[in-house]
Amino acid sequence: MIDFDPYSIEFANNPYSVYKALRDEAPVYFHEGLNFWALSRYADVVAAHQDNETFSSAGGVMIEPMPDIGLLIMKDNPEHRWHKNLVTKVFTRDRMNGMEAFVRDRCAKTLTEAAEKDEFDFVKDFAVQLPLNVISELIGIPEEVRGDIHHFANLLLSRGDVDLMQVYQAKLTADEVYLDLIRNRRARPREDVITLLINAELEDDEGVVRRLTDDELAARFMELATAGHETVAKAIPNGAMALQAFPSEREKLLTDPTRIPNAVEEIMRFDPPSQLQGRTTTREVMLRGVTIPKDVKVMLLTGAATRDERRFEAPDVFDVSRENDVVSIYFGYGIHRCLGIHLARLEIRVAFEELLLRFPAFEIFTERGTRKVLSNVRGMDTLPCRPGLPRAA
Numbered sequence: 001m002i003d004f005d006p007y008s009i010e011f012a013n014n015p016y017s018v019y020k021a022l023r024d025e026a027p028v029y030f031h032e033g034l035n036f037w038a039l040s041r042y043a044d045v046v047a048a049h050q051d052n053e054t055f056s057s058a059g060g061v062m063i064e065p066m067p068d069i070g071l072l073i074m075k076d077n078p079e080h081r082w083h084k085n086l087v088t089k090v091f092t093r094d095r096m097n098g099m100e101a102f103v104r105d106r107c108a109k110t111l112t113e114a115a116e117k118d119e120f121d122f123v124k125d126f127a128v129q130l131p132l133n134v135i136s137e138l139i140g141i142p143e144e145v146r147g148d149i150h151h152f153a154n155l156l157l158s159r160g161d162v163d164l165m166q167v168y169q170a171k172l173t174a175d176e177v178y179l180d181l182i183r184n185r186r187a188r189p190r191e192d193v194i195t196l197l198i199n200a201e202l203e204d205d206e207g208v209v210r211r212l213t214d215d216e217l218a219a220r221f222m223e224l225a226t227a228g229h230e231t232v233a234k235a236i237p238n239g240a241m242a243l244q245a246f247p248s249e250r251e252k253l254l255t256d257p258t259r260i261p262n263a264v265e266e267i268m269r270f271d272p273p274s275q276l277q278g279r280t281t282t283r284e285v286m287l288r289g290v291t292i293p294k295d296v297k298v299m300l301l302t303g304a305a306t307r308d309e310r311r312f313e314a315p316d317v318f319d320v321s322r323e324n325d326v327v328s329i330y331f332g333y334g335i336h337r338c339l340g341i342h343l344a345r346l347e348i349r350v351a352f353e354e355l356l357l358r359f360p361a362f363e364i365f366t367e368r369g370t371r372k373v374l375s376n377v378r379g380m381d382t383l384p385c386r387p388g389l390p391r392a393a
C-alpha cells in the first residue's frame with residue numbers, strides 16, 4: 001500500500017520516493033480518500049497531455065474542483081484555441097528576449113541589495129522579487145500593489161490551514177486592482193502588453209471577430225500575474241539547492257557559464273516547480289490493465305515523470321551536462337504548454353548567470369529553510385543564504 005498524501009508536509013519535503021513507488025507499483029493509481037487518479041510514468045503523462053479531448057482541463061487543474069474564473073488553463077477547445085492564439089501573439093520569443101537587459105538590471109540590483117546582509121532570505125529577498133517585478137513591469141502592475149498580488153497568489157496556491165474567507169477576500173482585492181488597471185489603460189493606452197490585449201481581436205471558428213471584455217482581460221491579468229511569478233520564484237531556489245547539493249555541477253558552471261542554459265533545463269527536470277497537472281476524463285480510459293472511469297479527476301504527475309528511469313538515465317542525479325529533453329514536460333505539453341516559457345527560461349538563466357558571477361561561493365542552508373503545503377507547485381517558502389565574498393573585480 002503506497003502512502004501518497006499530497007497534502008502532507010512530509011510529502012512536500014520529499015515527494016520523490018513516493019513518486020518512485022507509484023511508477024513502479026501503481027502507475028495508474030487511485031486515491032480513495034481524495035477521490036482522484038494519478039499517472040506517474042513519463043510516457044503516460046505525455047500521452048495524456050496530447051489527448052486533450054479525453055483529458056479535459058475544464059473543472060480545474062488541481063485535485064479539488066475549481067470554479068470557472070475564466071482562466072486559460074481551465075479552458076478546452078475550441079474556446080481555449082481562440083484565447084491562446086491571441087495571447088501567444090503577444091508573448092513572443094522575440095518580445096521576451098527583448099527584455100533581457102531589463103531582467104539583468106533588475107536581477108543585479110535585487111541581488112546586490114539582498115547581499116548587503118551577511119545572511120539573507122534567498123526566496124523572499126531574491127527569488128520572488130525578480131519575477132514579480134519583471135511580470136509586473138511587463139503587464140503594468142504598479143509597485144505599490146505588487147505585495148498584495150503576491151499575497152493573493154500565495155493564498156490561492158496554499159493548502160492545509162488556509163482560511164477560505166481570506167482567499168475570497170484577496171481575490172476580490174486582486175480583481176478590483178485588475179479592473180481598475182484596465183479602465184485606466186482604456187482611457188490612457190500605452191505601449192504595453194495589456195494595451196495590446198485590449199486592442200487585440202479574438203476570432204472564433206465561425207469567423208466572428210470581437211475584442212475581449214473587461215472580465216476576460218481581468219482573467220488574463222490574474223493568470224499572468226500569478227503563473228508569471230510563483231513558478232519562477234520556486235525554480236530559482238530549487239536550482240540553488242541543487243547546485244549546493246552537487247558541488248561538481250556548480251564548478252562546471254563557474255568554469256564554463258555557457259552551460260547555464262542547459263543547466264536551467266536540468267533544474268526544471270530535477271525538481272519541477274509545477275508538480276502536477278489535473279484533468280477530468282470525458283470518457284472511460286483503459287490504461288495498463290486498469291479502467292479509469294469517465295468524469296473523474298486524473299493527476300498528471302510531472303514531478304514523477306521527470307524522474308522516470310524508463311526515460312532518463314540516473315534520474316536522481318543532477319547533471320548540468322545532461323542532454324536536453326526535447327519535450328520539456330515541466331512546461332506542460334500539447335495545447336496547454338506554458339505561455340511564459342521564453343520569459344521563464346530567460347529569468348532563470350539570467351538569475352544564475354548573475355548569481356554565479358557575483359557570488360560564486362554562495363551558501364544555502366536547506367536544513368533551516370521552510371516549506372508550506374501547496375496545491376500543485378512545490379518550492380521553498382524561506383531559504384537562508386550567505387552570499388560569501390563577491391568575486392574579485
Ligand code: HEM
Pocket residue numbers: 057061072073074084135223224227228229231232235272273274277278329330331332333335336337338339340341343344
Ligand atoms: C519556471 C517557470 C514556469 C513553469 C515551470 C511553468 C509551468 C507551466 C505548466 C506545467 C503549464 C501547463 C499547465 C497544464 O497543462 O495544465 C503552464 C501553463 C501556463 N503558464 Fe507557465 N510556467 C512557468 C512560468 C510561466 C510564466 C513566467 C508565465 C507568464 C508569463 C506563465 C504563464 C502560463 C500560462 C498563462 C499558462 C496556461 C497556458 C494554457 O492553458 O494554454 N508561466 N505553465
